[in-house]
Amino acid sequence: GAVVSQHPSRVICKSGTSVKIECRSLDFQATTMFWYRQFPKKSLMLMATSNEGSKATYEQGVEKDKFLINHASLTLSTLTVTSAHPEDSSFYICSARGGRNEQFFGPGTRLTVL
Amino acid sequence: AQSVSQHNHHVILSEAASLELGCNYSYGGTVNLFWYVQYPGQHLQLLLKYFSGDPLVKGIKGFEAEFIKSKFSFNLRKPSVQWSDTAEYFCAVINQAGTALIFGKGTTLSVSS
Numbered sequence: 001g002a003v004v005s006q007h008p009s010r011v012i013c014k015s016g017t018s019v020k021i022e023c024r025s026l027d028f029q030a031t032t033m034f035w036y037r038q039f040p041k042k043s044l045m046l047m048a049t050s051n052e053g054s055k056a057t058y059e060q061g062v063e064k065d066k067f068l069i070n071h072a073s074l075t076l077s078t079l080t081v082t083s084a085h086p087e088d089s090s091f092y093i094c095s096a097r098g099g100r101n102e103q104f105f106g107p108g109t110r111l112t113v114l
Numbered sequence: 115a116q117s118v119s120q121h122n123h124h125v126i127l128s129e130a131a132s133l134e135l136g137c138n139y140s141y142g143g144t145v146n147l148f149w150y151v152q153y154p155g156q157h158l159q160l161l162l163k164y165f166s167g168d169p170l171v172k173g174i175k176g177f178e179a180e181f182i183k184s185k186f187s188f189n190l191r192k193p194s195v196q197w198s199d200t201a202e203y204f205c206a207v208i209n210q211a212g213t214a215l216i217f218g219k220g221t222t223l224s225v226s227s
Contacts, residue, residue, distance in 0.1 A: 034214060043204065043219040044158075057213075093158070095215075100165065101146055101208050103215055105158035 002028050004096050006106035013084055014114055020080045021109045023094030029074035030096035034103065035067070038091040050077040084113045116141045118205050120218035127195050127225050135190040135221050137179075137205030146208040147188040148215065149179055153201045161203075164188065175199070197227040 003026040013019050023033055031052045036044040048069050049057045056069035066088075068080040077096075081088055089112050095103040121136045139145060149161040162173025169181040179190045188205060205218040 032213075043217040046214050046216070049214055095158075101212065102148075102160065102163065104160075105150075107157040 002026075002096070002098050002104040004094065004104045004106040006092075006094055006109050008109060009107060010110045010112075012112045012114065015085050016083055018080055018082045019084055019111060020078055021092055021094075021111075023077045023079070023096070023106055025075045025096040025104070028096070028098060030077075030098070031074060032097040033071060033077040034095045034097070035069060035077070035079050036093045036095070038093055038108070044093060047079075081111065084111070086113045089113045116207060116209055116216050118207050118216055118218035120203075120205055120221050122221045123219070124222045124224070127223070129197055129225055129227050130194045131225075133190070133192040133195045133199070133223070135203055135205075135223070137188045137190065137218060138186050139188065139205075139207045140186065141207065141210060143210065146212075147179075147181060148206040149173065149177070149188075149190050150204045150206060150217075151201045152204065152220075158204070161190070195223070195225050197225050199223060200225045 005024045007022045033050040035047045038044050046059050047062045050069045050071040052071045052074050058064045071077040091108050093108040095105045117140045119138045147164045150158045151161050152158050161177050162171050164171045164181045172178050177192050181188050202220050204220045206215045
């Protein structure tokens with residue numbers, strides 16, 4: 001099946017620093033990738049849709065200047081959390097869209113901001 | 115806006131018990147529906163999906179779901195659960211634009227042996 005990886009799996013950073021998370025589709029090309037945030041005991045919240053070669057589409061309430069998304073190739077999308085603060089601590093999950101609207105999910109990245 | 119409701123927050127069952135997890139969606143047009151499972155410490159995996167055709171959909175690991183259009187429901191079922199089914203279960207629907215998934219809040223299933 002289709003495999004999506006994320007790197008790093010876990011990151012701890014100081015408040016005010018920026019963190020980059022990578023999402024890769026390993027065995028297929030994905031023109032569209034998605035970034036979600038998962039809070040404890042909560043569902044996944046779609047943050048943005050990342051389209052290869054164009055600007056990402058952000059959901060309402062998500063600060064695009066804070067969560068920078070780049071989808072420079074058909075197998076890689078990156079999410080950069082700029083000037084991270086403790087409230088940004090969360091579990092970030094990416095997915096890549098395959099055929100027939102099916103999405104394949106990465107294992108997630110646990111971000112802890114001190 | 116579209117939404118997905120999962121009414122059961124936490125379900126606790128003994129092994130061999132039957133399972134039904136509720137899922138209702140708000141959109142009245144053509145829908146693509148999914149159930150995903152997240153085992154402890156693992157990433158989301160697709161259990162089953164419905165696009166069209168037979169409203170009773172069979173998925174992996176003995177799970178099935180029934181799409182009932184008149185009730186806007188897509189409930190997940192399994193006749194006999196196992197301890198290994200302990201996980202978080204998410205119902206999801208493709209949004210109206212057909213561009214993204216909208217998830218329900220999830221149901222935690224705990225199965226005791």
